[in-house]
Amino acid sequence: MTRLILAAGLFAATLGASLHAQTMDLKANIPFDFRIGNAEFPSGEYSVRHSGGVLCVMQISGDHKGGYFMTVGTDRPATSISAASLLFVRYGDAYFLSKVWTPESSVAQALPKTSREKELASHIGQLGTTSVALRTK
DSSP, X not given: OHHHHHHHHHHHHHHHHHHHHXXXXXXXXXXXXXXXXXXXXXXXXXXXXXXXXXXXXXXXSTTOOEEEEEOEEEOOOGGGTXXXXXXXXXXXXXXXXXXXXXXXXXXXEEOOOOHHHHHHHHHTOOOEEXXXXXXXX
């Protein structure tokens, strides 16, 4: 039993240290209304944090709209190696946050597509992508 507790403590300490090293705490000025999952956000200045597979997006001024979203690791776009960015996919006039990455990370963090985004993709098709630069606070 003591070994199990010791192993669990060691695992938690190692996991905590690795999560801390992967924490992202940045800002972005997003010039258009957008969606993350089923949540709608107005254009404006946002705080963007990511740690341990959870993305936190909070509006800095205005209504202080925000939320927490699960992400999964995925390939980074090859064209944006040097800059921290948010990648939005556009369907008609609707923008959906698709990926987030930093220069230090070897992978991007992707947000799962919602049923609404899949529906728009099948009816309208993807009209392009837009990147928004992330900057330190």
